[in-house]
Amino acid sequence: MNFSRPKGRDCSEVIFLRKYLLKKILIYVLTFFFAATINWAIPRFMPGNPIHFLIARFATLPESAKVLQSYFTQAFGLDRPLMEQYVNFWRAFFKGDLGISIYLYPQPVLKVILRSLPYTVLLLLPAIIVSFVIGNRFGAFVARKKYLDNIALPIFYTLTAAPYFWFGILLAWLFGVVLKVFPIAGAYSFAMTPSFSWRFVSNYLYHWILPFSSLVLVMLGGWAIGMRNMIIYELEANYSRYMEALGSSQSLIRRYAYRNAILPQVTGLAIQLGTAVAGTLTTEIVFSYPGIGYILMQGILNQDYFLIQGCFLFIIVGVLIANFIVDILYLIIDPRIRKSYTGEI
Amino acid sequence: MKKWFVVVFALVAIAIFAQGFERNQTVYIGGSLWSPPSNWNPFTSWNAVAGTIGLVYETLFLYDPLVGQFEPWLAESGEWVKPDTFRVKLRNNLTWQDGKQLTIDDIIFTFELGKKFSGINYSPIWNWLSRIEKVDSRTIDFIFSDPRYQEWGQQLISIAIVPKHIWEGKSEADILQGANEKPVGSGSYYVESWADDRNVFRKNANWWGIKELGLNPKPERVVVLRVLSNNVAVGMLMKGELDWSNFFLPGIPILQKSYGIHTWFKEPPYMLPANTTGIFLNVRKYPLSVVELRRAMAYAIDPNKIVDRAFEKMVTASNAAGIMPVPGWMKYYPDETVQKYGFKYDPEKAKAILDEIGFKDINKDGFREDAQGRPFKLTIECPYGWTDWMVSIQSIAEDLRKVGLNVEPIYPDASKYNDDLYGGKFDIILNNYVTGVSSTIWSYFNAVFYPDAVNADYSYSGNFGKYHNPEVATLLDELNRTSSNDQAKMKELVAQLSEILLKDLPFIPLWYNGAWFQASSDVWSNWPDTSNPYAWPIGWAGHWQLGGIKVLFNIEAK
Numbered sequence: 001m002n003f004s005r006p007k008g009r010d011c012s013e014v015i016f017l018r019k020y021l022l023k024k025i026l027i028y029v030l031t032f033f034f035a036a037t038i039n040w041a042i043p044r045f046m047p048g049n050p051i052h053f054l055i056a057r058f059a060t061l062p063e064s065a066k067v068l069q070s071y072f073t074q075a076f077g078l079d080r081p082l083m084e085q086y087v088n089f090w091r092a093f094f095k096g097d098l099g100i101s102i103y104l105y106p107q108p109v110l111k112v113i114l115r116s117l118p119y120t121v122l123l124l125l126p127a128i129i130v131s132f133v134i135g136n137r138f139g140a141f142v143a144r145k146k147y148l149d150n151i152a153l154p155i156f157y158t159l160t161a162a163p164y165f166w167f168g169i170l171l172a173w174l175f176g177v178v179l180k181v182f183p184i185a186g187a188y189s190f191a192m193t194p195s196f197s198w199r200f201v202s203n204y205l206y207h208w209i210l211p212f213s214s215l216v217l218v219m220l221g222g223w224a225i226g227m228r229n230m231i232i233y234e235l236e237a238n239y240s241r242y243m244e245a246l247g248s249s250q251s252l253i254r255r256y257a258y259r260n261a262i263l264p265q266v267t268g269l270a271i272q273l274g275t276a277v278a279g280t281l282t283t284e285i286v287f288s289y290p291g292i293g294y295i296l297m298q299g300i301l302n303q304d305y306f307l308i309q310g311c312f313l314f315i316i317v318g319v320l321i322a323n324f325i326v327d328i329l330y331l332i333i334d335p336r337i338r339k340s341y342t343g344e345i
Numbered sequence: 346m347k348k349w350f351v352v353v354f355a356l357v358a359i360a361i362f363a364q365g366f367e368r369n370q371t372v373y374i375g376g377s378l379w380s381p382p383s384n385w386n387p388f389t390s391w392n393a394v395a396g397t398i399g400l401v402y403e404t405l406f407l408y409d410p411l412v413g414q415f416e417p418w419l420a421e422s423g424e425w426v427k428p429d430t431f432r433v434k435l436r437n438n439l440t441w442q443d444g445k446q447l448t449i450d451d452i453i454f455t456f457e458l459g460k461k462f463s464g465i466n467y468s469p470i471w472n473w474l475s476r477i478e479k480v481d482s483r484t485i486d487f488i489f490s491d492p493r494y495q496e497w498g499q500q501l502i503s504i505a506i507v508p509k510h511i512w513e514g515k516s517e518a519d520i521l522q523g524a525n526e527k528p529v530g531s532g533s534y535y536v537e538s539w540a541d542d543r544n545v546f547r548k549n550a551n552w553w554g555i556k557e558l559g560l561n562p563k564p565e566r567v568v569v570l571r572v573l574s575n576n577v578a579v580g581m582l583m584k585g586e587l588d589w590s591n592f593f594l595p596g597i598p599i600l601q602k603s604y605g606i607h608t609w610f611k612e613p614p615y616m617l618p619a620n621t622t623g624i625f626l627n628v629r630k631y632p633l634s635v636v637e638l639r640r641a642m643a644y645a646i647d648p649n650k651i652v653d654r655a656f657e658k659m660v661t662a663s664n665a666a667g668i669m670p671v672p673g674w675m676k677y678y679p680d681e682t683v684q685k686y687g688f689k690y691d692p693e694k695a696k697a698i699l700d701e702i703g704f705k706d707i708n709k710d711g712f713r714e715d716a717q718g719r720p721f722k723l724t725i726e727c728p729y730g731w732t733d734w735m736v737s738i739q740s741i742a743e744d745l746r747k748v749g750l751n752v753e754p755i756y757p758d759a760s761k762y763n764d765d766l767y768g769g770k771f772d773i774i775l776n777n778y779v780t781g782v783s784s785t786i787w788s789y790f791n792a793v794f795y796p797d798a799v800n801a802d803y804s805y806s807g808n809f810g811k812y813h814n815p816e817v818a819t820l821l822d823e824l825n826r827t828s829s830n831d832q833a834k835m836k837e838l839v840a841q842l843s844e845i846l847l848k849d850l851p852f853i854p855l856w857y858n859g860a861w862f863q864a865s866s867d868v869w870s871n872w873p874d875t876s877n878p879y880a881w882p883i884g885w886a887g888h889w890q891l892g893g894i895k896v897l898f899n900i901e902a903k
Contacts, residue, residue: 064467
C-alpha cells in the first residue's frame with residue numbers, strides 16, 4: 001500500500017481521529033451510566049432513613065412528629081418502590097434536576113453544589129497544576145545528582161506516602177496551632193461576607209494557603225519520584241548515549257530526556273485524577289473547607305440521598321471530563337499516537 | 346527578598362482590613378447552627394435557623410422554665426374562661442417588620458392554616474379544637490371539642506404567628522417547601538444576611554416591644570455562628586471571639602478559673618438541666634421482658650460514675666423517676682412514691698434480685714444465665730462519635746457486667762442508631778431526644794410511655810422499648826386533659842405514672858443532660874446566672890421561647 005500521497009494521509013488521519021474519539025466517548029458514557037447507578041444505589045443501602053434525621057433533630061409534640069414523617073416521606077418520594085425511585089432519578093436528571101437536599105432543606109441540590117464547587121475547583125486545579133509542574137521539574141532536576149538525590153528521595157517518598165488528611169492535620173497543627181500563622185478552619189473569616197473586594201479575596205487566600213499547600217506537597221512527591229526515575233531511564237537510552245557521543249551538552253540531553261519522560265507522567269495524571277479528587281475531599285474535611293468534599297461528608301452523615309448522589313455525579317463528571325482532556329492532550333504532545341493511528345509508524 | 350516582602354505586606358494588609366461588624370454592638374452565638382443556613386421557614390422549624398422562631402417570628406406566649414410560668418408575649422393575656430374555651434387577648438400596637446399591623450386576623454389565619462393543610466405540623470390540633478371565634482377586635486376564643494390543656498400550652502409557645510398578607514395565597518407545597526429567605530415576622534430581629542457558616546440577625550428598631558414592653562434589644566446584630574468543632578469553640582471563647590456558647594465543652598472548671606468564662610453555677614454542675622437522659626429497654630425481648638431483671642439493672646448502674654467520668658461533674662444524677670429539677674415540674678414531684686418504689690445504686694441488691702429470680706452463673710463463664718440455664722448477651726448502644734455518651738455506655742456496661750450481666754457497648758453511626766431507636770431494634774439504648782424541658786410535665790411521661798409506639802413499626806415520640814400498658818394510656822390522656830390549675834389532680838396523676846414507671850422500668854433515668862451555657866465577659870456583661878436568673882440562657886431552636894430571647898434585652902456592652 002502506498003500512503004505517500006499527502007491528501008490520503010490527511011483523510012485517514014481525520015477518520016482515525018474520529019474513531020478514536022468516538023470510542024473514548026462511548027466508554028465514558030457507559031462509565032458514567034454505571035457509576036451514576038451505583039452512586040444512586042449505595043446511599044439507599046445504608047441502614048436507616050433520612051426522614052429520621054429530620055425528626056431526631058427537633059423534639060416536637062407526638063402528633064406533629066407523625067405529620068412531619070408522613071408528609072416528608074411523601075414529598076421526597078421515599079414511599080415509592082425502589083425501581084420507580086430509580087426511574088424518577090434519571091427522568092429528573094435529564095431535566096437537570098438533582099432533587100432537593102434533605103440536610104439543607106429546601107435548597108435544591110444543584111444550588112448547594114454550585115455554591116461549593118468554586119471552593120473545590122479553586123483548591124484542586126491549582127494544586128494539580130502546581131504540583132505537576134513543580135514535581136516534574138524538581139524530579140528531573142534531582143535525577144542523577146548524587147547528594148541532592150540522596151536527600152530529596154526520602155522526602156519525596158514520605159510526601160507521597162502520606163495520606164492527604166494526615167498531612168493536612170500535620171500542617172494545621174504546625175502552622176495553625178503551634179505557630180499560629182494561618183487559620184485552621186473555614187474558607188474565610190467569620191467577620192466577612194463573600195464579595196469581590198480585596199478584603200475578602202486576601203482573607204480567602206489567607207485561608208486557602210494551608211489546604212492548598214498540603215495538597216500540593218502530597219501530590220508533588222509522586223510526580224517527582226516518577227520523573228526522577230524516568231529521567232534516569234531516558235539518560236540510559238541509546239539516543240542519549242548517542243548524543244553524548246556526539247558531544248551534546250548535558251542540558252540539551254536532559255531537555256530531550258524530559259520530553260520523553262513527561263509522556264508517562266501525563267498518563268499518570270489521568271490515573272491520578274481520581275485519587276487527587278479523593279484527596280481534596282478529605283483535605284476539605286480536615287480544614288472544614290466548604291467545598292464539595294465537605295458537603296458530601298455532611299450528606300453522608302445526614303443520610304441525605306439526594307445530596308450524596310449529586311456530589312458524586314459532579315465528581316464523576318469532573319473526573320471523566322478531565323480524563324478526556326488528558327486523552328486529547330496526549331494526542332497533541334505525543335505525535336507517535338497520532339501517527340500510529342494513521343499507520344505511519 | 347522581594348517575595349518575602351510581598352508575603353509580609355499581604356499579611357499586614359489582611360490584619361488591617363480584617364475587621365467586621367462593630368464589635369461592641371454584635372453578639373456572637375454558637376451551638377445552635379450545625380448546618381449551613383438553609384431555611385427561615387417557621388413551618389419547617391426542625392430545619393430552620395435557630396432564632397427563626399423567637400427572634401424573627403413570635404409566639405403568643407413564652408414559657409420560663411426557671412419559674413415554671415407562662416408569660417404573655419404577643420398575647421396580653423390568656424385564660425380558660427370556660428372548661429372548653431381558651432380566651433386570648435392580643436396586645437395593642439403590634440406590628441410586622443414590614444410596617445403593617447399585626448391583628449387578630451393574623452392569629453386566626455395562622456391557626457386555621459393547620460385546618461386547611463394537613464401537612465402543617467400543628468394540623469392535628471384540629472382533631473380536638475373545634476373552632477375559633479372572634480370576640481372583639483383584640484380578643485378571640487379557642488373553643489375545644491376535647492380540651493387537652495397540657496398539649497395546648499406547649500402549642501401556645503411553639504406555633505409561630507405568621508402575617509396573613511404574606512402567606513395567604515400560598516399552596517401547601519409553597520408553604521412547606523419554601524426556604525422563606527426573606528422572612529417577615531413580628532420579632533425584635535430580622536435576617537440581615539447569611540453565609541455557609543453564619544446567620545446574621547439585625548435589630549428591628551421598630552419592634553413593638555420597645556414601646557409596649559419597655560424592652561430594648563441591646564445588640565445591634567446577633568451573629569449565629571456555625572462552629573464546626575467543640576475545640577474550635579473553646580478557642581474562640583477563650584479569645585473572646587464567641588460571646589455566648591451553647592456547646593458541650595470540656596474543661597469548664599479551668600475555663601472558668603483561668604479565663605473568666607461565665608457559667609450558670611460557679612460550682613459543679615455549672616449547668617442547668619435540659620433533659621433527662623436514660624436508657625430505654627426493649628421490653629418485648631427476652632430476657633429484658635423480665636421486670637425483675639430490669640429492676641436489677643436499675644440498681645446495678647451507678648450514674649454518679651458517669652457524672653464524674655464522662656461529664657466532669659457538669660451534670661447531675663437524676664432522681665429515680667427522672668423528673669427534671671425545674672420548678673414547673675418539681676411542684677408535682679411524688680416524693681412518697683419515689684421513696685417507696687424508687688431505686689438507687691446498690692450492686693449487692695441487684696445481685697440479690699438476680700439470684701432470687703434464678704439468674705445464676707451455672708457454666709462459670711463469669712456471666713449469669715437465665716432461670717433455665719440458657720446464656721444470654723445484651724448490647725447497649727449510642728451513636729458513634731458522641732464521646733460523652735460513648736464513655737457513659739461503657740460505664741453502664743461495666744456496671745452491669747459487675748453484677749454478672751453480659752452487656753456489650755456498641756456504637757453504630759447516627760443513621761443506624763436512629764433507625765434502631767425509632768424502630769425498636771435494640772436491646773438497651775441511651776437516649777434523650779424527647780425527654781427535654783417543656784411547659785408541661787405531661788411531655789416527660791408521654792415520652793417515657795408514648796402508647797402509640799407499641800403498634801407502630803417506627804415511632805418517633807418516645808417509649809422506644811415499646812412498653813404496653815393500657816392503664817398508662819388512660820392516665821396519660823387524663824393528665825393531658827387536666828388543667829394546670831388543678832394542682833392536686835396533677836400531682837395525683839404524676840404520682841400514679843411515676844409508680845408505674847418505677848415498678849415496670851421501661852426506661853431507667855440516669856442523669857440530666859445539661860443546658861450547656863458558657864459566656865465570655867470580654868465584650869458583653871450581665872449574663873444570666875443563678876444569682877441573677879433573669880433568663881434561660883439557651884439559644885437552641887425551641888429555646889428562644891423559653892426565655893432565651895430575654896438574654897438579649899439584658900446583657901450590657903462594655
